[in-house]
Amino acid sequence: MDAVIRTTGLTKYYGETRGVESLDLEVRSGEVFGFIGPNGAGKTTTLRLLLDLIRPTRGRIEVLGQDARTASLAIRRRVGYLPGELAMFATMTGYDLVRFFGALRGRDTARAAGNVAERLDLDLSRRIKDYSSGNRQKLALVQAFMHDPELLILDEPTNALDPLIQQEFYRMLDEVRDDGHSVFISSHVLPEVERVADRVGIIRHGTLVAVESIADLKARALRRIEFRFAAPLTDVNPFTQVPGVKSTAILDDGLVAQVVVEGPVDAVLKAAAGREVVSLVSHDGDLEEAFLSYYQAVPDAP
Amino acid sequence: MLRSVFGKTIWERRIGLVWWVLGIAALAMLTVAFWPTLRDQPDLTEFLESLPPGLLALFGGADIDVLFTPAGFVSSRLYASIGPIMLIVFAISIGTRVVAGEEDRGTMDLLLAQPVTRTRIVIEGAAAMVVLVAVLAATLLAVLLATNPAFDLELTVTAVLAANVGVMLLAVLHGALALAVGGLTGNRAVTLGVATAVVVFGWFINGLAEVVDQLKPAQRVSPFHWFLQGSPLTNGFDWPANVLMALVATGLVAIAVWGFNRRDVAT
Numbered sequence: 238m239d240a241v242i243r244t245t246g247l248t249k250y251y252g253e254t255r256g257v258e259s260l261d262l263e264v265r266s267g268e269v270f271g272f273i274g275p276n277g278a279g280k281t282t283t284l285r286l287l288l289d290l291i292r293p294t295r296g297r298i299e300v301l302g303q304d305a306r307t308a309s310l311a312i313r314r315r316v317g318y319l320p321g322e323l324a325m326f327a328t329m330t331g332y333d334l335v336r337f338f339g340a341l342r343g344r345d346t347a348r349a350a351g352n353v354a355e356r357l358d359l360d361l362s363r364r365i366k367d368y369s370s371g372n373r374q375k376l377a378l379v380q381a382f383m384h385d386p387e388l389l390i391l392d393e394p395t396n397a398l399d400p401l402i403q404q405e406f407y408r409m410l411d412e413v414r415d416d417g418h419s420v421f422i423s424s425h426v427l428p429e430v431e432r433v434a435d436r437v438g439i440i441r442h443g444t445l446v447a448v449e450s451i452a453d454l455k456a457r458a459l460r461r462i463e464f465r466f467a468a469p470l471t472d473v474n475p476f477t478q479v480p481g482v483k484s485t486a487i488l489d490d491g492l493v494a495q496v497v498v499e500g501p502v503d504a505v506l507k508a509a510a511g512r513e514v515v516s517l518v519s520h521d522g523d524l525e526e527a528f529l530s531y532y533q534a535v536p537d538a539p
Numbered sequence: 540m541l542r543s544v545f546g547k548t549i550w551e552r553r554i555g556l557v558w559w560v561l562g563i564a565a566l567a568m569l570t571v572a573f574w575p576t577l578r579d580q581p582d583l584t585e586f587l588e589s590l591p592p593g594l595l596a597l598f599g600g601a602d603i604d605v606l607f608t609p610a611g612f613v614s615s616r617l618y619a620s621i622g623p624i625m626l627i628v629f630a631i632s633i634g635t636r637v638v639a640g641e642e643d644r645g646t647m648d649l650l651l652a653q654p655v656t657r658t659r660i661v662i663e664g665a666a667a668m669v670v671l672v673a674v675l676a677a678t679l680l681a682v683l684l685a686t687n688p689a690f691d692l693e694l695t696v697t698a699v700l701a702a703n704v705g706v707m708l709l710a711v712l713h714g715a716l717a718l719a720v721g722g723l724t725g726n727r728a729v730t731l732g733v734a735t736a737v738v739v740f741g742w743f744i745n746g747l748a749e750v751v752d753q754l755k756p757a758q759r760v761s762p763f764h765w766f767l768q769g770s771p772l773t774n775g776f777d778w779p780a781n782v783l784m785a786l787v788a789t790g791l792v793a794i795a796v797w798g799f800n801r802r803d804v805a806t
Contacts, residue, residue: 251803285804288648288652289651290647290803291804292802310654310655310656313653317652320648322648322806326547326551328551333541337542340541340542341543341654342654
């Protein structure tokens with residue numbers, strides 16, 4: 238099986254309101270796929286469609302090779318899901334919820350749940366209504382991971398998690414991928430997706446704008462390099478003709494040159510090599526800028 | 540207990556149920572204990588006779604002579620007014636919770652992320668509702684059977700059993716209605732509103748039709764009428780009425796299944 242999620246012409250309208258429009262999405266087996274877009278772009282709509290919580294207006298959805306609607310029960314046995322708008326059974330304890338969901342899955346997940354909870358530093362013995370929002374999010378992760386699903390569908394999973402726990406969560410995702418399982422993760426935080434995903438899909442105003450591998454994006458990412466020279470550059474700017482250079486600026490009476498480069502920086506360094514360089518600062522390729530080039534290509538108004 | 544949707548629905552009521560049982564038991568005991576006083580108070584009889592017949596009818600005693608039999612008196616309080624209303628309120632609160640309440644709280648997404656079908660959620664919720672209502676009906680039954688000899692109520696065991704089976708079906712029917720509206724709409728406020736309106740309408744139309752002849756045809760649509768027309772506490776089981784209530788309740792659960800399966804889960 239090559240695709241764990243495949244949607245064809247997936248369209249969802251809530252009455253007159255657009256949810257998603259003609260979405261053709263493919264998540265391959267064994268990959269972590271990041272689903273990026275601003276709030277309201279249609280990320281949660283897409284994820285809820287995959288779980289058969291809402292039904293498409295048009296289009297087809299296959300999850301783990303089966304129809305999302307007719308085979309929903311079989312699919313949900315093999316999928317772990319973390320909803321975006323998180324609400325929980327407030328009067329249960331963490332243990333209650335884990336046992337209840339384990340029973341609904343027909344398997345003993347107590348030990349696995351305990352392990353995940355320990356990694357996330359979550360006390361399962363307390364009542365959910367006494368949990369902070371971060372702890373609720375951790376419990377939601379526990380129930381999504383505890384049955385070792387073949388596919389994880391996670392809607393903004395790092396909401397309300399503190400940075401240390403986020404790092405642990407990223408390690409858990411790495412392990413999931415190492416096990417050959419797949420992850421579909423939505424986020425509006427770009428560095429997060431850069432850290433965990435193999436490929437990203439960018440959704441905006443309900444439409445899939447682009448699908449890229451992180452490696453390709455990184456190769457295309459813009460890098461900002463700042464040279465400080467011992468002697469001012471006089472009349473010539475040595476960087477304007479260098480391949481890959483997007484823009485340059487000469488500052489501080491010719492002592493400083495800022496260069497924005499796409500791709501390898503070797504040619505830029507060689508162009509500077511004839512002069513005495515006092516210092517060099519390189520701002521690493523920010524994927525945000527690579528993304529922004531897509532965003533700018535799309536008209537802003539829906 | 541948290542092994543299934545059925546178990547969870549009961550688990551969520553485990554503390555509330557204790558209070559409901561105590562409340563129903565207290566109501567039944569106070570009502571029964573009041574009987575000897577009422578019987579021996581001619582003034583009260585006169586007072587009741589002076590009330591507008593419409594008001595008396597609402598509380599199940601349009602006929603003063605019937606009201607002054609033990610069965611008539613107990614029936615008017617425990618099976619025609621406050622008693623069934625309590626059971627109905629309890630049943631509606633559960634019927635609402637199972638689907639619309641779960642969606643209102645936002646927990647349905649998480650529940651449906653597990654491998655359970657929507658059909659199973661509705662059916663197990665309905666079964667739990669029946670069991671919980673049966674506990675209240677059994678409480679009423681137990682109190683009446685226990686106090687019957689001490690207060691000279693002269694009620695037969697069959698009649699008490701019949702009245703409690705009837706009142707339980709009446710409550711389950713309204714709980715199933717809430718389940719159906721919740722299944723169709725997923726909206727808690729709409730569900731409570733529709734269910735309450737049906738209860739109020741059914742109750743008033745049944746009472747008023749006793750004194751307003753023009754309302755007689757409309758009385759036939761009232762579930763209260765189905766339950767009370769045969770006077771089960773006097774005459775014992777009214778099987779056609781019981782079967783009718785059970786069938787309507789089953790139909791409403793079927794509508795809940797159909798309605799919930801065909802729509803988007805509300806957020």
